[in-house]
Amino acid sequence: TLCGQAYGAKQYDKLGVQTYRAIVTLTVVTIPISLLWVFIGKLLTLIGQDPVISHEAGRYIVWLIPGLFAYAVCQPLTKFLQSQSLIFPMLWSSIATLLLHIPLSWLLVFKTSMGFTGAALAISISYWLNTFMLAAYIRFSCSCKVTRSPPTIEAFRGVGLFLRIALPSALML
Template sequence: MLQIGLSGGLETLCGQAYGARLYRRLGLYLQSSLIMSAAASALVSVLWVFTEPVLLLLRQEPRVSRAAAGFVRAQIPGLFAFASLQCLLRYLQMQSVVLPLVAFSAASFALHVALAYLLVGVLGLGIAGASAAVSVTFWAACLMLLAYVLRSEVFNETWKGFSVEAFRYVLPTVKLAAPSAVMVCFEYWAFELLVLVAGLLPNSTVSTSLIAICTSTETIAYMITYGFSAAVSTRVSNEIGAGNVDKAKNAVSVTMKLSVLLAISFVLFLAFCHNLWASLYSGSAVIVSEFAAIAPLLIVSIVLDSAQGVLSGVSRGCGWQHLAALTNLVAFYLIGMPLAIFFAFKLKFYTKGLWAGLICGLVCQACSLLVITVRTKWSKIAETMQQEKASYGGLA
């Protein structure tokens, strides 16, 4: 999530530069982001080495901590590939290059399935094999995209080769990437923190499994929204760069409606097939029954998450990452998590209480981002971009 967040700065920089026809800037922004992401990956890899003691400090089960540490350590090489891959994805995405991304993603997925089957199913390498399959897949996907960028004529205007000049753009990239990473991590970590807290509840095996299923389901539902989030980020940043304020506003309205509509479709499936869905995760009748009880709360959170997902995309397109990061800090850690702990432990609502507290955070987040979007002075943002374009003569 950190690397995904760091690459979010490119959604503002590359998107607005492309809309303003400052094509050469895109290649320089990409290179500066690759430099920054490599440095961040080196720092994260050091933390990953100490995964087991950190998990034990958080009072997690020793056996689970050891297994998780083994899986994470084996993925350290893949971390650098994943970071570069996210930068390349944003670079292409901001130029509305979509179909090649779909093709490369499909090829990577097929490769991953084959590798995982070979290393885990055939060679019996277990967790180590699964982790190795992930790392190899990331490197393959990264190298495929990089080769496409370097050899395709589509990017002749936006990619002029590697340049020392890219180091000049590292600081502007970091200024947007850092709050973008904080913005993404604050939200993602809130969900992960719920799983850790669930381990402290009575009958922790059931409660942890239940919250993990809910978190996984929320993530799957969010993947639908994430596509719209990326689309609205691209359209908004491009139109702002081009000075088309009305088109930017229209993109927000249309994307929000489509995202909520698809989220409702997923919600209807979950409402009528929750037992079937839970049985895909666990064969325990107790967990399936408990999931049915918490499903209505999960449905509410999915709808809220779909709305905020699009609004977060607008934030990245406009360069409001710092506002979104502050919003997520307040929504999840000053409101959502304290209420979740209060409901779960003090009022003894347990897993339902944890998810109810999360919903309170999501409500605060979605409403805050909506207010920011509605009160935005779009013309002022567009004017700032046009002034920057004029200062470089439209040639940078």
């Protein structure tokens, strides 16, 4: 919402600030979520779930934590590109990620001792790969030259407004 408004109003510097603000805020929000995920196996057992399944779910989700942080960075980058109608970079990045994810999953699940946790690690690696590709596009593409801006302290201001808009949106999901 905020990225689209900034771009539509031709306030390109605000587009970058909103993107950085979203990255900072989502990364901070990801910290308590990841702490919850670390203990999810024990929490599931505590609420009466099967102990074996709870333990295995806990093992799996711990390997997803790096992907959670990647997702916190990738989503604002996606919104940055979407607000400018730059769809093809996201398409090509997603295709490249998929083409690498399939053999990576197979390798980590079947050719290492990781088993099913290798699938979670493959997801995390793939999220980071997609994030790095989008960030590289934004950094080096001529298409983003006008809207690209360096990180500033401004990204830390207005977090309250961002959360007031983001939380209801997140709850609707």
